[in-house]
Amino acid sequence: MNMKNFINGIWTTSASNKTTDIINPGNLQDKVGTFQDSTEEDLQQAIQSAKNAKTPWRKLSGATRGQYLYKAADILEKNADEVAEIATREMGKTLPETKGETARGVAILRYYAGEGMREEGDVIPSTDSDALMFTKRFPLGVVGVITPWNFPIAIPLWKTAPALIYGNTVVIKPASESPITFAKIAECFEEAGLPAGVLNVVTGKGSVIGNGLSIHKEVNGVTFTGSNAVGRTIGANALQRGAKYQLEMGGKNPVIVEKDADLEAAADATISGAFKSTGQKCTATSRAIIHQDIYEEVKQLLVEKTQKIAVGDSLEKDVWMGPCASKSQLDNALNYIEKGKEEGAALLCGGEQIEDSNGYYLKPTIFDQVDNNMTIAQEEIFGPVIALMPYSTMEHALDIANDVDYGLSAAIFTKNVQNMLSFIDDMDAGLVRVNAESAGVELQAPFGGMKQSSSHSREQGQAAQEFFTDIKTVFVK
Numbered sequence: 001m002n003m004k005n006f007i008n009g010i011w012t013t014s015a016s017n018k019t020t021d022i023i024n025p026g027n028l029q030d031k032v033g034t035f036q037d038s039t040e041e042d043l044q045q046a047i048q049s050a051k052n053a054k055t056p057w058r059k060l061s062g063a064t065r066g067q068y069l070y071k072a073a074d075i076l077e078k079n080a081d082e083v084a085e086i087a088t089r090e091m092g093k094t095l096p097e098t099k100g101e102t103a104r105g106v107a108i109l110r111y112y113a114g115e116g117m118r119e120e121g122d123v124i125p126s127t128d129s130d131a132l133m134f135t136k137r138f139p140l141g142v143v144g145v146i147t148p149w150n151f152p153i154a155i156p157l158w159k160t161a162p163a164l165i166y167g168n169t170v171v172i173k174p175a176s177e178s179p180i181t182f183a184k185i186a187e188c189f190e191e192a193g194l195p196a197g198v199l200n201v202v203t204g205k206g207s208v209i210g211n212g213l214s215i216h217k218e219v220n221g222v223t224f225t226g227s228n229a230v231g232r233t234i235g236a237n238a239l240q241r242g243a244k245y246q247l248e249m250g251g252k253n254p255v256i257v258e259k260d261a262d263l264e265a266a267a268d269a270t271i272s273g274a275f276k277s278t279g280q281k282c283t284a285t286s287r288a289i290i291h292q293d294i295y296e297e298v299k300q301l302l303v304e305k306t307q308k309i310a311v312g313d314s315l316e317k318d319v320w321m322g323p324c325a326s327k328s329q330l331d332n333a334l335n336y337i338e339k340g341k342e343e344g345a346a347l348l349c350g351g352e353q354i355e356d357s358n359g360y361y362l363k364p365t366i367f368d369q370v371d372n373n374m375t376i377a378q379e380e381i382f383g384p385v386i387a388l389m390p391y392s393t394m395e396h397a398l399d400i401a402n403d404v405d406y407g408l409s410a411a412i413f414t415k416n417v418q419n420m421l422s423f424i425d426d427m428d429a430g431l432v433r434v435n436a437e438s439a440g441v442e443l444q445a446p447f448g449g450m451k452q453s454s455s456h457s458r459e460q461g462q463a464a465q466e467f468f469t470d471i472k473t474v475f476v477k
């Protein structure tokens with residue numbers, strides 16, 4: 001597909017007359033399509049059309065806005081196989097994973113469609129007994145949405161759907177690895193009859209279009225998921241001009257395996273958390289902190305299970321793990337693996353690219369003898385690499401788990417209630433999961449991190465209302 005920008009309800013070519021190719025990272029002969037290498041002029045048109053559309057869109061009732069989202073959900077459900085296949089070809093995740101993500105996208109749309117008919121304020125007793133005081137929520141106006149490639153369906157939708165239902169208009173810049181997937185979603189909104197200008201899609205370089213959204217004075221709020229380096233710049237740009245912003249960034253997520261745990265279940269969850277989506281989730285498990293008495297047993301289980309993982313073309317049946325999403329993702333993970341070896345960690349399995357393959361395939365990798373000061377124990381790798389570390393007491397485990405800059409998600413496997421309670425209270429993470437893997441986000445619950453993982457805001461569920469609206473306090477007498 002040769003994707004165009006979607007501006008004011010029309011699929012439009014960029015003023016640059018330039019496009020960029022998208023190549024399947026799992027099959028370098030497969031050209032998935034092209035996207036527009038857009039300019040600031042294209043972005044300006046999109047922002048202007050979102051601005052023009054914002055008042056009529058805000059004036060519709062929430063129930064009417066919801067009807068568009070319900071229709072888009074039905075169309076996405078009908079097109080699910082096509083959308084999932086494009087997503088797999090663009091960013092390499094396996095087909096069952098992209099099918100699951102598409103179903104999640106449908107559910108996100110339906111959840112927020114329903115939000116159009118839920119409360120939008122509170123009645124608060126005034127000290128004046130003759131007065132009525134209440135709050136009412138209002139949209140921000142034009143919202144800029146900047147998204148990554150690792151969840152090319154769910155993340156754009158869990159930002160766009162609440163933005164729209166609460167009455168904002170949107171300009172979205174999808175990641176350059178996966179823009180066509182979002183074009184397919186935009187087509188669902190178009191077929192649903194969404195009014196022109198309410199949703200606009202502009203592709204191109206992050207440094208031009210993403211940055212342009214963060215500095216533009218007509219963009220009233222910016223929501224971003226991606227790397228910490230880019231997130232910080234976007235936050236600073238938005239803050240400087242007084243716009244609202246929301247950042248969802250990295251993680252260095254631990255699983256703690258206590259000696260009383262179901263070790264099979266813990267090992268399965270560690271493998272799934274670490275290697276599903278080729279480790280490219282901000283909630284991926286990247287450190288396994290294991291009680292010293294069962295360390296050798298769990299280590300053996302992890303290595304045995306990892307050696308059975310089928311790595312290959314994500315469109316093929318029975319493939320469990322696909323390629324890294326791009327050459328830069330592969331190189332990044334290989335650099336971390338080299339660093340791990342240089343700093344003295346012991347490689348138990350994996351650690352190298354799969355030779356003679358037709359894509360960016362990396363073997364799932366486990367490191368032993370990892371010290372918490374090592375780079376692989378501290379930095380987000382965003383690849384299929386896990387570091388094993390032993391501990392002696394629960395306090396020791398939590399010290400290791402918390403000794404990183406990030407605080408997104410964390411898991412523990414134990415049968416002991418006191419251990420569970422210590423973990424829930426003392427683990428510095430926005431998502432803490434007991435006897436379940438570190439990845440696993442539910443669309444109806446708040447999602448976000450502590451420390452460097454987010455801007456301390458939360459998205460998804462009802463929490464999205466906080467970001468996408470402003471509160472007015474009304475006093476009537």
Ligand SMILES: NC(=O)C1=CN([C@@H]2O[C@H](COP(=O)(O)OP(=O)(O)OC[C@H]3O[C@@H](n4cnc5c(N)ncnc54)[C@H](OP(=O)(O)O)[C@@H]3O)[C@@H](O)[C@H]2O)C=CC1
Binds near residue numbers: 206225226248
């Ligand atoms: N928390 C998470 O879920 C994610 C974390 N990451 C982390 O980031 C690393 C690099 O991945 P990458 O995809 O490059 O992540 P980026 O943070 O660079 O990209 C995320 C989004 O931001 C855009 N962007 C890039 N530069 C700018 C800029 N200067 N101003 C505004 N927007 C910009 C990108 O556009 P474009 O695609 O055109 O560059 C993309 O749409 C990963 O290895 C991982 O560690 C990555 C993705 C998701």
Ligand SMILES: O=C(O)CCC(=O)C(=O)O
Binds near residue numbers: 150
């Ligand atoms: O684990 C999930 O479902 C979502 C994770 C996420 O938001 C991310 O990796 O960017």
